[in-house]
Amino acid sequence: MSLNFKVPIFDVKNLSFSVRGVNILSNISLEIFNAEYIAIIGPNGGGKTTLIRMLLGLENPSSGSVRLFGKKLKNFKEWHKIGFVPQRASLVDANFPATVEDIVKMGRVAKRGIFSGFSKDDASKVEDAMKKMDILDLKEKMVGTLSGGQRQRVMIARALASSPEILILDEPNTGVDIVSQKRFYKLLSKLNKEENITIVFITHDIGVIADDIGRLFTINQKATICNNPKETLSCEDMSALYGIEAHLLSNHKHEHKEGESC
């Protein structure tokens, strides 16, 4: 592994999480490096979201450790390097008084000093983020009036406004139509390839992004790391993971034809 000499963005060691004696995650160890594109899959209740929440310090692990950019979570201060888009991102409260620009500006709030206002640099970062997500023309619109796909792009623009080095997205496609989803996958791939932003993405649509991702983590209480998902991901793996018979419907041409089943 040529990348191993670098400090990983996330260094997770022996992480376990249990609630009232029930094991949700056991003994997870993994590393995430700069500019990677990682998909996380697994059945509902398998612990994907819990893992992400522990990586971000939103849940405390029962045991094990998480290091972020080489620092222990409790000592980590550079949160602007991390852009998080949670599961419910596109299901925003329709009555919340926010324009698209209000939301994207939130991405700059933690970066500014207490007494400093919104600077020119902040304004240009906000505009850049809106341009990248193709929502500049919506900036005056109330976020509650947007479609699911548009809201999703607003939430990612908010995360991008802090100039993150890593974007973590937890099933952000909830409530989003298929056309918008495809456009969204293209945007993620572009951010990863052109801007070197590390992407960690919880999804169920593994077939659709199989060509873009570098590594695949399957999480079902334990973690299995798949370093070359295109080569090694099999229907047997998927069946074991989800506990049902799996059929791969892939759009990549090397191993599976469209609609081919195991």
Place this chain on the structure above:
Amino acid sequence: MLEMFEYEFMQRAFVAGIFIAILASISGTFIVLKRYSLMSETLAHSALVGVAVGLVAGYNPLWVAVIVAVLSAWLIEYLRTTFTLYSDAILSIILSGSLALAVIIVSLGGAFNNSLFSYLFGSILSVSNEDVLTIFLFGTPALALLLIFSKELYFIAYDEEVAKTSGIKVKLLNFLLVTVVAIIIALSIRVVGSLLIGALMVIPTSAALQYRVGFKNTILISLFFALFSVVFGMSLSFYFSLPSGATIVLSVIALFILSLVANKK
């Protein structure tokens, strides 16, 4: 109309009322967006315990009300974040507990009289110079803190977890918000009354939300509604000898109904 300003007590009431309208509407915006509306009612009842202690023990009731309301706000926030209790249940328990405690204190102290009545429903006649001074002494730093941290508080109201993962000190700012709100509520009970101050915090913002505009404009509309209701309500109170809290709250409810009708889908 302007003859009411010839009276010194009306000048004092207007100065205090206008400042309270500014404080209540701006803090109210964050309270409503965080779904903390019931918090203002609870803290107002806790402030009443302070008033009762002040009346019975002979201290300035407003000062004691500020202290008790702040302690109550911290207790609520501590219970909310430490135990697996529903927020609204905690608020209900402390609300009724505070009222019961206040009634017992004043009953034992023999202070159940007109003085307490004015703290329940507000009274423009009773606003003293010392009250105006107290309102400005505590209200100015409270307003300054709200304005300094308005963007952070807005972000937290929108999504507490995302705000936390962006590096915002959510727990600290939540404590700061409830502290500031407790202070503002305690200060307001002179003019609006403890049974009615919750309305002045919650209704202007609820009315402003009907216009479906961005954050800044929502605050500005809410501020305008609160100012209008206080000025109009206190004028009604003066001319018809009614408790000022009641006239202020009915004025703001009228604005709320107009806003609902005007923005009906």
